[in-house]
Amino acid sequence: MVKANLTVLALIIGAFFIPLSLTGCTESEESAGETRVFEIDNTEEVFGRADEQEVTVKKHYMILNPPEDLVELKELVEKYGKNHRIEGEVQGTGTKSRVFYMYFYRESDDLPRDWQPDESYLNTDRLEHHKNDLIASITWSDADPEKKYHSYNKSKEGKILKRMYFIEDRLVQ
Template sequence: MTKFNYKMIVLMFVISILLLYLIGCNKNEESSGEIKIFEINNTEEILGKKNEQDVQIKKHFMILNPPKDLKKLKEIIEKYSKEHPVDEEKKDIEGKNRIFDMSFYRESKELPRDWEPDEGYMNTDRLEHHKNDLIAYIVWSDAKPQKEYNVYDKNKEGQINKRMRFMEDQLLSDK
């Protein structure tokens, strides 16, 4: 009888180890350290009136596992913007000066990867409430096609530890 109990205990232990191993193999991107960028759902904005000369196109993205090195962060968002050209997407807006604004946010407790804006009756949650997690943005226009890059190292509370500003590849400020 004790042999049977011993075998059951060993079998349960082996099954537990296998389950833990399988759970560990299914780690998400956060724990694997892979950098991933994707557009945040339902956040694109197109601002401008019919009779105005300018129209602003704002797109918002999440970066999972952003690098701490600000030059590396700039390179990553620069590569992403070249691989996903917003100005090519919005060719249908003709006859106006298009101003493009791409904002990049880090994942946080307040801004999880599946976050979407909430315009509920008693509660609103918009991206402007999450400026603490804004870590980079790119701005350019049809009139000024040179891209301006701003990248930030922020602490958990959103205070800026360091900021770098580039015009294309030229470093303009390093604070």
């Protein structure tokens, strides 16, 4: 009887632990290498004083598993920019023109996917402290609507190994 109870207990434990251990083996979207782009919360910047002629809009994004090929990276941010337009979010007032910047960062130990700016008294952590992880950008304005794309291949420490600069679809350098 005791042997039968131990066998049943072992089967019950096995029935619970085997599926649980196998769920850890399945790949998530991020670990499978799928590329994903999303806006980093609480990082949008809009500024321009009343006496200035421009309003500047800066938005910041994270790319999970970015492509290593710089042309593919440019195409990824270009497609993202077309699908997530920011021009309508800030209206020019009167004679003011608007300048737009979209910055794209890679995930790293210093800049995890759930990163948030920190303005606490003893600790300040802003996006400008993470330029090592900036891998692409788009710039344009109302006055010059041609979009300029920069894409970078950087070492883990942030040293630029290769860069490409495009104006629309023309490779400039």
